[in-house]
Amino acid sequence: MIPRAAPALLALLALLLLAGGCAESRVPDPVGVPAGAPFVAQDGLAFSPQTLRVRAGERVWFWNGETAVHNLVFDGVARSPDMEAGDLFVWRFAEAGDHAVTCDYHPQMRLRVVVRP
Numbered sequence: 001m002i003p004r005a006a007p008a009l010l011a012l013l014a015l016l017l018l019a020g021g022c023a024e025s026r027v028p029d030p031v032g033v034p035a036g037a038p039f040v041a042q043d044g045l046a047f048s049p050q051t052l053r054v055r056a057g058e059r060v061w062f063w064n065g066e067t068a069v070h071n072l073v074f075d076g077v078a079r080s081p082d083m084e085a086g087d088l089f090v091w092r093f094a095e096a097g098d099h100a101v102t103c104d105y106h107p108q109m110r111l112r113v114v115v116r117p
């Protein structure tokens with residue numbers, strides 16, 4: 001005979017397995033980023049680091065390290081496509097000066113890129 005609580009216990013077990021499965025599905029590490037290249041992660045609904053210093057003409061690698069979808073907005077003008085978990089995007093900062101990088105979906109995400117000549 002099956003105890004009356006069995007369906008509820010099975011549902012709870014299924015939920016726990018599901019939650020455990022999600023916790024283990026990490027975003028794969030970025031592949032193909034040159035060693036020493038300027039690198040910014042999107043993680044915890046923030047950029048990491050939040051300030052970056054590069055030389056004019058340098059390429060910066062952006063990586064979405066979480067499951068939230070982000071994009072990149074450069075000085076409020078140019079935009080990357082939407083970035084899914086694990087996506088990489090490369091942007092070349094041609095102009096010296098202070099540049100702001102933001103995300104359309106998360107206004108709290110702010111990156112300052114200081115580009116020197």
Ligand SMILES: [Cu+2]
Nearest residue numbers: 070103105106
């Ligand atoms: Cu975002």
